[in-house]
Amino acid sequence: MVDADTRPNVLLVLTDQERYDCSALDGPVAETVETETIDHLSATGTHFERAFTPISICSSARASLLTGQFPHGHGMLNNCHEDDALQPNLPPGVPTFSEKLDDAGYHLTYTGKWHVGRDQTPEDFGFSYLGGSDKHHDDIDDAFREYRAERGTPVGEADLDDVIYTGTNPRDDSNGTFVAATTSVEVEETRAWFLAERTIDAIEEHASRDRDAPFFHRADFYGPHHPYVVPEPYASMYDPENIDLPESYAETDAGKPRVHANYRSYRGVEQFDRDVWKEAIAKYWGFVTLIDDQFGRILDALESTGLTDETVVVHASDHGDFAGGHRQFNKGPLMYDDTYHIPLQVRWPGVTEPGSVREEPVHLHDLAATFLEMGGVAIPESFDSRSLVPLLDADGPEQESAPSAWPDSVFAQYHGDEFGLYTQRMVRTDRYKYVYNAPDVDELYDLEADPAELQNLIDHPDYADVRRELRTRLIDWMEETDDPNRQWVPDVLRAAEES
Template identity: 30%
Template sequence: MLKRPNILLITSDQQHWNTLGVRNEEISTPHLDRLAQGGTTFTRAYCPNPTCTPSRSSILTGQYPSQHGAWTLGTKLPEEKQTIGELFVNAGYRTGLIGKAHFQPLGTTEQYPSVESYPYLQNLDYWRHFTGPYYGFEHIELARNHTNEWLVGQHYAIWMEEKGCLHWRDYFMEPTGSMKASEQHSWTIPEEYHYDTWIAERTASLLRQYSDQGEPFFLWSSFFDPHPPYLVPEPWDNMYDPDQITMAAAHKGEHDSNPPHFKLTGLENADFSSYHETGFTCHGMHSHVHDEQSLRQDIAIYYGMISLMDKYIGHILDTLEQCGLAENTIVVFTSDHGHFYGHHGLIAKGPFHYEDLIRIPMIVRYPGHVPENQTSEALQSLVDFAPTLLDLAGIPIPRTMTGVSQSEVWRGRQQQARDHIICENRHEPTSIHLKTYVDERYKLTVYYNQSYGELFDLKEDPEERRNLWHEPTFAQLKSNLLLKYVWAEMGKEPIWMPRISHA
């Protein structure tokens, strides 16, 4: 009987697809480069939603956000949903998650309770005694803060105390910590107490445990960076010179043919009030006006955050090798979605489905099975991860999973497993409800109850500067793509059982 492969999933948070060292020579990522040299880099991987909770839930379930229920931020993945963690446990695997989960919201109600909510996440006595099970993971160690956010707590805070950092609150914002205003770019927290160190240390500990017990595992090592606020401890805060960084920017007139919310982003006092149906924060629905020098400094820190994360990914990869696990472990690196830092004049994220936001970095290494030092343009989606990993482990794929298995593509035996991807973004019930269809060449974005949209030719216009939606010459192309999009939507409907009789 063939030995079952171990699986190590390593994710960053909202990393732009071409910030990977093998794509951008401005950034130093020697350990991700090492991973790429031993495997295949997929240059056309996409998220199924450009925000955290929906995309992370798609990784877990193999379903799209419109199917698994966590349709936007501030919602949660229903506990009764079948997850890849449960399926691996049932097959005799050990399962663990270290770092960011974000399967549940920061708010909680009696009808929709959340253990990841504030102030619950700062009840350290609770978290000292709760390490799982959670969504199919036998063992979890979690945190929710990005850099010095006041949402710090859970297992990360406990770890800092165990490391002797009893004054850890000094490094975080009020009301949890003592900081009255956010630090700018340089974070005073010593690297030894940084959450990258925590994630790598705890991941390595589990790897050694699994190795000692000789048990197959599915382990998710989930990093928080490079998420704003832009903060990183020394010396990483000075690793990159802001004046030497290549800047992205909007081109004059590029939003003239775009939907209305694109045009508002360039105004100092943009009024997005008509989009706020729920009353909660709408990512991206704010002015994106920025100062170039400040943005240069932000990007320099963003790069520094990636390089620091890369160092600790290296520690994890080293532990795999030291434990003798590397040869039989599938290692996948990716991000939950992308990010804007000046691209098209935009900052952070929002309902703007440019490649910079929905396209993500992705590397797969599996010695002897996945080709080494290769790149592939085969279309990939995070919704494919669950069925693919199950397939590679020889575990039956549930019929309810609507992602496709990419196992033969990852192995280099097949050119492609899908001819399109779909990215959903329903951040408000109706006013921010859009879906994007991308195939080998074209990208089509439609909006709920709206006649406007986007159509880009990624071959002739890879920077997506010319929206063809309203151009008469491309009316037939748009019509054809709209039909393909409808077929794609029909094709991803789950069928939980096969038809077994005449009636």
């Protein structure tokens, strides 16, 4: 461990189900959606163009971030709050970055969403929990209820307009899933505002403490995960009539695993037309901007307390959101970039080059190793992640080239959710993506020729060499990370190439 006074504070702002394209450096969505704070973070720090979640489901991704492991390593393969949870809590003895930082003298605090254990809380992993959610999922804790009651707008008494529900009638709230709405409450009465307030309180408290003890604060926002319920001015900030649906809206499911079409029906959006999707996307974008503005208030607090130059700021999301991509809602067993490509920006004053961009493919759970290296703490052998510090150091490798031996691909997996349990694996390079689907047809996409991932090339003769090489990469990764399916999947893939 290095001397305490040389180690940076760390502020991690994690959003829930935020798409990469909303805050990308370019592109039609990024040019439309207002993300002034995230854009500022990219301009003053390092923007990662190719960051990916190891799994597109909340509990599993958040457990990976905490443990530095792929889901098959920590064992939390699906959401912990459902009846079909394969593992409701992290098993005892699994090393986490937070406990390691706590042992090394960091003062850790946490606000907002948790969802990494049915019976566990952040306090079981070295954090002091300051409120903002319940122990595992989406309920509202007593503190927020009291806050709303004091303001004269008790939770549950707000008026909702422009409602959208899944099902055959998007305006019918008698069944289906709540997708989006305009709420009558003021911005100051949203949970996003409340979580920002709690985070600002934590920053001010840290500022009043002994500066020789660095802090790590984690602020987890509930959103832009559905339901996309936002107040004015965010509810009408984006006009549905001016929204262009994504290219992948042209999805036909031809040549794709049957579960893709099944999921559209299961999620209840099969009957959504173009106008409904545009309205939902407008609310999603409004939610993104609402949270971005609250993030801005947090950064203002860092500045006003004099902590900016001493604090690393990291913004990421656990995974993305379809929001109409491929005409899908939420997430699921579809390994498209809509839900696997995530935003990641890091600002480390005096280390990162302002406005720098990294093109290396990285995983969300690489942050676990990164935080430990920042804190001068040894990275446990159990971690499947590598520190991003070599990519952040402006005095390190040239920005245009990766450090030697840096991987040129990322891997991901999925194990099912309430729709059923099954296994998927993915390997993605800059140009290609291969998806192994155990019970159905595999997928192969040429992301350069088909960025919308509409054409499955798994059986195309011109891509046989690419398919073979990616399958070999997947086999090697499974062996390297002790994937339990390595006992039989490699044989299946080799046999497929020989047939």
